[in-house]
Structure formats: C-alpha cells, structure tokens
Amino acid sequence: MDVEDDARHLIRGEIDRRTFLKGAGVTLLALSQFDRIAMAAPGGPPKRGGVLVVGSDVSPPGLDPAKSAAAHTWMISEHVYSNLLRRNSFNKLVPDLAESYEVSNPTTFVFKLRKGVQFHHGREATAEDVKYSFERMIDQRTASPWRSIWLIIDRIETPDKYTVRFVTRRPFAPFLSYLGTPHYSAIVPRDVVEKSGDLQQTASGTGPFMLERFVAENIVVLKRNPNYFESGLPYLDGIEYRIIPDETARLAALRTGTIHYTWSVDPLVDEQVKTMPGVAVLLPKGYCGQHTMVLNQTKPPFNDVRVRRAVSAGINRREVIRTVLRGKGAISTKIPPCDAPYGYSGNEKGLPYYEYNPTLARQLLSEAGYPNGIDTSLEVPPRFPFTVRTGEVMREQWAQAGIRVTLRQGEWGALLTAFVRTTYDGMSIIPTVWQPDPDAHMYDIFHSDSGINLGKFRDAYVDQLLEQGRTTIERDKRIGIYQQMQRHIAEQAYMIFVYASGAVELMRDVVKGYVSLPGAQPGSRSRQYFSQVWLDK
Amino acid sequence: MLRAGRLWRNWSAVAGGAIVASLVVVAVLAPTLAPRAPTALHAGFEITPPSPAFPFGTDELGRDILSRVIHGARISLAAALGAVSLATIVGVPFGTAIGFAGGVIDLVMMRLFDILFAFPAILLAIAIVAALGPSLTNLIFTIAVLTMPQFAVLARGATLAARSLEYVQAAVALGAPSRRVVFGHILPNVLPPVIVAATLNLSIVILVEAGLSFLGLGTQPPAPSWGGMISRGRQYMTIAPWLVVFPGLAIMLAVLGFNLLGDGVRETLDPRLYRGGG
C-alpha cells in the first residue's frame, strides 16, 4: 500500500478523508521506518564517524538545483536539500520534508510539513520556503530549466506555517513524481538566495549534509547536519567528492583506498576489479540508461516508414547487448525496463520490427524503392565510448541488410545541438537521461508541436495518446496508454531504441549500509542511501 | 649536396630507410597482408589474448588486432607524411623569407606568429574539427596548421644565425646575388634543424593523433589508427595489455624508422657534421 494507491482511492471516493489521513499518515511513517531497518542489517550496528570519499568522473559546474541541468549538480544537491517527497529503495514515493499529504481533487494537493526542521544556516523551514522555491523556478529571471514543468501550477497557497496547497491548471498525472524528484523540486531558503544571488557556489538546505567547501573541478566537501530531521542520521561525519575524470585513475584510487566509492558504465569493470582485494562490485539493479537513435524524417530516405522499419529490423539487439554490454543490458523502448510497469519488459519478439531480420530489411528497402540498399550516416558522440561502440557493431550488422553506414564523430556541443534541432543528415544517437515519469520521457520529444520533436515527424495519434497519458490519473489506465504508445512508435519506427543499460557501482568493504536506488543515473545517487551509510573502521 | 653514395654507408640512414620502406610496403599492401578485414567483428571472441587464430589478440568488439595494426599503417603514414609535408612546405620557405628579409616584415610576421603560437593548440584543434567536421583530411590539415609555426620559427632562427656568420656577411658584402646567398649559405644552415624537426614531427603527428583520439577528435571509428587503438585500449591495460602493446610497438617502430632515416640524411648532408661523435 503506497501513497499513490491511497491518493487514487481518495479521489475515487472509496475512502473518506479521515481514513485517508490516518491510514496514509501511518503508512508514510511506517514506510520510512521499514527502509531504515532493511538497511541496517548486515555488518552489525552502525558506527558513527568517518568521511566517505567518492570518486566522481565529472565535476558539478555549479550547485544550484534550480539552475543547473547537469546530473552531477544533483549528486550534491540531493544530499543538501530536501523535497516534499522522495523515492525509497523500492522506488516508491515516500514523504521527506512533508509529513503527510492529501489529494482532495485531481488538481489540488495539500502538504503538511514537518515541524521544527532547520535550514543549515539556522532558521526553521516553513511553508513560505516551499512556496518561494517553486515560484523562483517559475520566475523567468531565474532562467530555470525546470520552468516549463512547473507552469502547470496555477497557484500555491500557504494557509498556515506548515501547510502548502498546490492547485494545478488541469489534472496532471506526473505531478507527484516530479515533486519526488530531487533536482526538480528542492526546497531552498529565500534569504540565502537573495543574499548570494543564486545557490551555485553556496548552499543551505534541510538535507542530511551541509556544504563545507566547493572547488570546481577539484573537490566538494559536505559535512554532517547535526540537526537533520531524521534523528540519528546521518552516521557519517561527512562526504568528500573527489573529481577524477580518468577512469583508470579512479580505479587505481579505489585500489589504494584513496576513494571508497565510485561507479562505471564499463561492463568490463568487474573483470578489472577482480584482482583488487577489499573492493565489492554492485551490479545494476535495473536498466535505466538509455540511448535514443533519431532519424531525420524531413527528407529521404527516412521519411518513408518502410526504410525506418528496415533500419530497426537490421539491428541484432541481442548481439549488441552481448558484445558491447557483456550481457548487462535489456531490450528497451524510450521508457526503460527499470520504469516498469510503464516501461517495456519483454524481449525483442514482443515489439514490431525489434527482432533481427536482415532479409525483411532488404525486402522493405526494395519495396521502398531502394533495391540496392541505402547509404547513410550515423552521428556518434566520442564523449561516450559505449555509444560509439554500439554504432560500430550496428554498422557491421546493417551492412548485412544493405544499409551502408558511415560513422561520424562530432564534438559534443555541435552534435547535441544538431540532434535536438534535427539538422544532421541521416541518423544520430546519443545517451539520454532517465526521467522520473513516463510523461517526461515521452511528451516533448514525440509531440508534433514540440520544438524539439526529435526527427521532425507528425503523428496525430501519438499526440492524442500523449495528452491522455498526461491527464489520466488512474494508474492502470495510464499504463495501458503508454504501452500502446510505445507499440505504435515501434511500429512506425519514429525513433529507434537499441537497449537500456546500467551503471556498475564499486565500493570498498568498509562502506556499509549502502543500498542502491534501482536504476539511478551514475552521478545521481539518492541521498537516503548516503544518509544511512556508515564506515566500518 | 646530398651525396647519395654516402647515404649508403650511414648505418642510421640504412636502418631507418629499411624500416620506413617496410612500413610503406605494409601500408600499400595492407588488404593483401591482413588475414582479416579490420572492421569485421568475430562474435564470441571479444578481448581474447594472442592465439594462432588471432596472433595479436582481439579487441573489445572482437576485431582482429593484427589486421587492424596492418591497416593502421595506412592511416598513420598518411597522416604523418601529409601533415609534415604540408607544414614544412609552407613553413620553411616562409620562415626563411622572414629571417632573410628582416626589418619590419620580420617584426610584424613574428608578432602574428606569436599570436598563432600562443593560442592554445587544443582550442584550435577543437575549433577546426568542430567547424570542418572530423575526417582524415581535416585531421591532416589541423595538425599541419598546428605544427607549421614551429617550422617557420626554426627556419627563421637558423636564417638569422646564419646571416650573422662571418662568411655569409662577407658574401653579401662582396655582392653575391641573394639567391646564391640563400641557397649556398643560408639553406645549409637552415636544413639541419629543419630536418631534425621534420623527422621528429613525423612521429609526433602519430602521437598528436593519439591525443586527439583521446579527446574524441581523431580518426573516425571504426578506422584502425594506432593512436586511436592505444587511447581506446588504455582503460583495459591491466586485464588485456595486448590491446595497447601491439599498436604501441607499431608506433615505436615508425618513430624509430623516421628518426633514424632523418638522422642519416642530416649527417650525410654535410660531411663536417659527421665528425665529432656521429
């Protein structure tokens, strides 16, 4: 029984508000207790003290979650700021700064905040701060990447010091998910923002850790928040993020114990780590890392659906997963398997044109008027070697189907811009970021009116499904809509998805109490798990 | 001036020449010599150590490293010879002219070179590749642009030094025509450091390509450039050293060959240089 179920029951009038408040309130608190118990088990009782050293490949450019779209900013801000809700180790939404909430009707959400929660700079967090945080993101002058998300809010009311009421313009299914996504909805203090201009170089939140020092490209140091509202936590004295861009160097640092924790997207890293005593490997719990391959559909040959289908059928996805990912991956659509049940979780036979069939591909090309196959190009980002390798393997496979592909590496900025604006010739593939809600995965890139429709295609049926998916609150119905959408997209091959992958986490044995959030992006670890981590020294 | 007969007797030139000639032969005959296609993937044979089937082992996608090293000779040689030729042909005459002309021209040109030189090479490389698009030709062009100033400055420096030598000043004072001064007196002083620089650069180009591959600006996949193979195989060095050892040996061989040959040529250019410990 989770909060989403309760909310639905309430909306349907199946239980009354009192019952909801009682049940939900108890459930919410019980869930957080349960998490903590589950975590503490192996290794005996937690010991206090010590600094966890994390090796990060990329430095956060700045620390302001409302202004930075970089995943490595969130890695830090998740530990420093709280949200109204967060995801637990079972990927369910549970309360964070909010103590409880109710959804009185599909467009009204009322949150009750915990009392007595202190910001790091020493004053109490109130409903005003929540209101301010969201209004700041909506304010044009902040230039927040998340502004477009929160425009759905019509107004925010604060009837008393600990109560916040959100009213949305229309029913918006992803609303709670977004509130539970740390970087979209961090609660920040107005006075600190006004004093420093922004939170890029300073920080004050209500999270388990406080910012002590930030030297870009070098190190970020967090220290324990003694007044954290979950009493007893965190166990650690602090966390240090050392920026070590080169993977070989990071692994060497792990070997010597200079760092305690890092991650890698290289599926062979467990081989490399085999000879390191005292290092444990955590394989990905779910596959969330995506690749999106787009085709320029404004001109031949990809304006013809048969050619697109041929491209899809010309890929042996199983083989790509085996070769490039060493089997650590799964077939995927735009919504990855870790987002089940919205995401696809079957094999390649379950979706149209996903099964490898070069003969069919050649036939389709013939029908489309290309009996001798086609010549085209695929842009790949050298910044992501595994994407390049995927391209290399697919190129050999496509050759069997008469699709002759030239790989073109490009500089990241140029490549990303071309990808988003569909100004490349042929095809382009880049890794895309996990989104907290299926609507976020799909809406903007598939909608025909969107400025970044990837590939520039128009499909009224897809538009219709997108609108429905966004406004349907009923969960089972919503799942059905997205499943139908993905099937249709595979049928039309508007974009082609090869696999979903995951990151491998590497930890020294002294690190205890860590539980990985299934499928979280590398560099974006849920603070809950560092807040409950302890060092066995 | 270049006495071909003497070249034969210079161990350095002979050894170097032999190596370079072999590399050229390998590059030209690559498709015949390589046992397999360089881009072919062999399913199930990813990262296997050297074996009779794959004498140099296989890479992370199951490609035969021996075939890739052989084909890589084409790319590396083309890049090295192309970039250095371009840089020398443009840079040396330019630098000599500047040094010879002197005066305002020298001053202004050197300032322009200062700017070009001082500009961070990386930025220039990224700018050119981002603007022109990545390809072998553009790579050659980029490296030529990056290395040309070196040659110009060296040629200018040597020209200035030569101009101040007594016998050169004497020749000028005696009214020798400019052309004779340049070819007869200046050039013999300019050539030695330029030849050393050129031979060094032939090998440096291969390394620059490796560095650019590291940053993702080098040759395009799945092209088998030696530098690209090293920078991509580097991360697996501890578990699969053959990924970098064989392309590394190929680079070392090429560098050795180019430099030995260059040394030999320089030494025979003037028998006076041969004395004193060559």
Place this chain on the structure above:
Amino acid sequence: MQAYLAKRLALLIPTLIGISVVSFLVIHLIPGDLVTVLLGITASQNEQNRQAIIAALQLDRPLAVQYLHWIAGILRGDLGRSLVHGGSVGTEIARSFPVTVQLTVMSMAIAIGMGVPLGVLSVMRGARRIEPLVRITSLLFISTPAFFMGTVLIVLGARYLPAVSTLGHVPFLDAPLASVGHMLPPSLALGAAISAILLRYTRASMLEVLGQDFVRTARAKGAPERRVVYRHALVNALIPVIAAAGIQFVALIGGAVIIEEVFALPGIGRLVVNAIYQRDYTLIQGAVLFLTVNAVLINLAIDVLYHLVDPRIVYA
C-alpha cells in the same frame, strides 16, 4: 637592444588587440548552441526556457556589442562571469593557472635536466660507441604518448606503492614537499618525452657547431676536449635549443590537458576544454586571452634571452 625592446613593446598593444579579437571570434564560430548545451536535452525543448536564458545571459545582442562589453570589462579588471555557473572567470583562472604552471615548470626542469646534459655527453669523443644506444633510448621515450606513460605510472603506483597517492593536487603554498611529490608522476610522464626531444636538438645543434671552423681551430690548437665542448660549442649550440625549449614551454602551458585529465589535476588546460564543451563563452574567452597574452610575453622574454646569449644575432 633598447631600441629593439621599445619597438617590441610598442607592437604589444596591437598584438593584444588582435589576440582579443581572435579569442572572441574563434569561440563564437564553433557550431553548437550554448543554450542547448546549458539546458540539456530535457529542458532545451521549451522555447520559453530558451528565451529566458538568452535574456539572462544577454546572448541576443550583436557580436560586436558583446565584444565591446567584454573589452570594457577587461579594462576595468573584470573578466566576467561564467555563463554556466556564474562564478568569476578571474577566480577560476587564478585557481587553475598555478597548477598548470607548477606542472610545466617541473616537467621542463626534468626535461632540461635530463635532456641537455645527455645531449652534450653524447657528442663527446668517448661517447661514440654508446651513441646508437642513446639514440634508440631517446626515440623510445619520444614515441610513447605521455598519457600512456602516465597511465602506466598510475597503475604501477597503485599496485606496488599503494601508500603513495598520485592523484589530485596539493597546492604548493600549503605543503611544498607534498605538492612536489604529488606532481612528480605527471611531470615525469611529460618530462621524459620532452627530455628526449631536447636531447636530440642539443645533439644536432652541438654537432653542427662542432663542425665549424673555430672549433676545429681550437682542437688543432690542442685545447682539451671538455673545453672545446663547453666553452666553444655549447653556448652557440644553445640557441636552437632555447627556441625548442621555449616552444615546448608555451605548448605545455596551454596543452597539458591530457595529463591534467589523467592525473586529476585541476589545471587551466582542463578548465578550457571543459568550458569549450559547455560553450561557456565568457570563461573560454577569458582563459584564452590570459593564456595567449602569457605566451606572447614569454616569447618576448625568450627573444631577449636569445639576444643575451648571442649578441651577434642582429635584429633589424
């Protein structure tokens, strides 16, 4: 000499202006849109988001205006703020430049300390027999990419000397000894290759000078070998070597990116490259201007050094 210096300094102003223009233009001519890179795929889709950023960063003004605005700031001593995270460009440069300088100085020290003496030794009469060995060893160093040697050092270090941490940076002023120690592996990786280059330049240059008449005369007069080499040949041979070393030095300042990346050194090379990927125009412009001006001044210093070493070189 004074006249020469005066002329050079006078030309400095137009040079600097030229540099600023080039720095500004080159960056803006690289394709790829800052707004898209800043917002990432998720958020750049929304036209309103894009407009908000463009307005906030004033990207919609004409290039010439942006250039003048930037120059005006520089004349006030303000290099501007990073477009990506709003921090002061000056602070970023001040933080990262010393790291690169330390790396450069240590690498050049190793290179000169190893390369020049070995080059000199290799031309002495007695060295004739081991010369092929010297030549081949130096070529081996040249042919190994610095990042490769760096990786080998890191991997070996981690396996056999785990107590010694080679990564990251300790500021010199905080703990000089530890700082130098930390910088040693990357300096070795860079310095080894450069030492081989300097060795060869020294050798070639020495051979050239040793073949000249005045040296033959000294030898014929019975001067001891050492005196011939040191007094007569070395000083003259140094000129091209200084040129070569100078070139390397400048190249290192701007170009040690790869080593900085491999050894996790927060130097200015990495700063610039990351800024390029993020299209952080202000940061790139500021850093490039800084580096370029630096290099120009260093070149000026080297030219003066040239002159001091060999007063015979006439500058018209």
